[in-house]
Amino acid sequence: MDPDPGTQAAEHTRRTAGVTFAARLTFDGIHHSYHGKETIKGVSLTAEPGEVLCLLGPSGSGKTTLLRIAAGIEAQSHGRVMLNGRELAGPGVFLPPERRGIGLMFQDFALFPHMTIIDNVRFGLTAMPQKDAIAEAMGALERVGLAHYAQKFPHVLSGGEQQRVALARALAPRPEVLLMDEPFSGLDSRLKDTIRADTLAILRETRATAIVVTHDAEEAMRMADRIALLRDGTLVQAGTSDDLYRRPCNLFAAAFFSEINEFDGVVRNGLVETPVGEASAQGIGEGTPVSVAVRLSGVGVAEKSGSIPARIISRRFLGVVELLSLAVPGTEKLVRARVRADHLRPGIRDVTLKINRQDILVFEKT
Structure with missing residues (x-):
């Protein structure tokens, strides 16, 4: 995909976005089933006014289903959805999407190919007189730096420009809550950072x-004020990025935020022994089976200064860093490490390891 020609100029030419009234959106004990399979299992979560909340998780974790329930495209089987304390969906209540004050931006942008850009953006402004709707849509296009494309059709736009048109369309009605389903997944990797910013x-x-x-x-x-991590329809952990990275609640959360080496062990005298040294297991009972996660970034590799002998089995150059696979005494499992490129001299095989204690995490087995 060619670079988006309007991206760099957009920040300087676009109009300041019109302010909306931020709302609090609450999922209260949400359950949902599809063909007899429970896809959402009692999720309770609140997006605070003006907050960017990211729903994070692997495919099938329930992220998009929660979004569709909030928008009114899907109905939950149990639980309530509330906007500023007002029930949008619950026992005996189900407001249709157009009455919720919630905007939805789809993953594939969903622009109508037979409509001009301005008509795409004003599509949802049906309650306004035509003149006002056109003015509001033009204002939304100005905010994303694409007013000069108002009379063009979607096929002439790059992927990044189409994404900005979809954002303008979602914001034009000034929704109290905006829902975005993987909005950057279809973009060229070179554009993602700029468009996301x-x-x-x-x-x-x-x-x-x-x-x-x-x-x-x-x-x-990069985006969120708070992150809600989901797995198999359940809420695993919610908090800031710092919370989830530094204080993951379980092995799944730890592995989702960083590449890890995983070892099994048993707590003895407040410690657990691993092939890369002892780890603190404070607060975990004596004799408890545990999983130990060691982040790849926390494995220091040097020729002589480390305390653990190791041998390089494979070495993959990735540009800024190298990915190493290393054999260590006491286990047949290879230890992986990420080190700065050119940190180790070419051809070296025998090295030593030193583990950063902050990058060792211990969890009870479940």
Whole structure:
């Protein structure tokens, strides 16, 4: 895909986004089933006014289903959805999507190919007189730096430009909550950072509450005020990126936010022995089976200064870093490490390891 020609100029030419009234969106004990299979299992979660909340998790974790329940496209089997304490969906209540004050931006942008850009953006402004709807849509296009494309059709736009048109259309009605389903997944990797930054700036300007679905932990950390990590329809952990990275609640959460080496062990005298040294297991009972996670970034590799002997089995150059696989005494499992490229001299095989204690995490087995 060619670079988006309007991306760099958009920040300087676009109009300041109109402010909306941020709302609090609450999922209260949400359950959902599909063909007899429970896809959401009692999720309770709140997006605070003006907050960017990312729903993070692997495919099938329930992220998009929660978004569709909030929008009114799907109905939960149990639980309630509330906006500023007002029930949108619950026992005996189900407001249709158009009465919820919630905007939804789809993964594939969903632009109508037979409509001009301005008509795409004003599509949801049916309650306004035509003149007002056109003015509001043009204002939304100006906010994303694409007013000069108003009379063009979607096929002439790059992927990044189509994404910004979809954002303009979602924001044009000034929703109290904006739902975004993997909005950057279809973009060229070279454009993602710029488009994501532009989108976040516009969300901050509008002050709308936003819930963004992603399966990419780094993307969630770049965008979110808070992250809700989901797995198999359950809420695993919610908090800031710092909370989830530094204090993951279990092995799944730890592995989702960083590449890890995993070892099994048993707690003895407040410690657990691993092939890369002892780890503290404070607060975990004597004799408890545990899993030990060691982040790849926490494995220091040097020719002589470490305390653990190791041999390099494979070495993969990745540009800024190298990915190493290492054999260590006491286990047949290879230890992986990421080190700065050119940190180790070419051809070296025998090295030593030193583990950063902050990058060792211990969890009770479940």
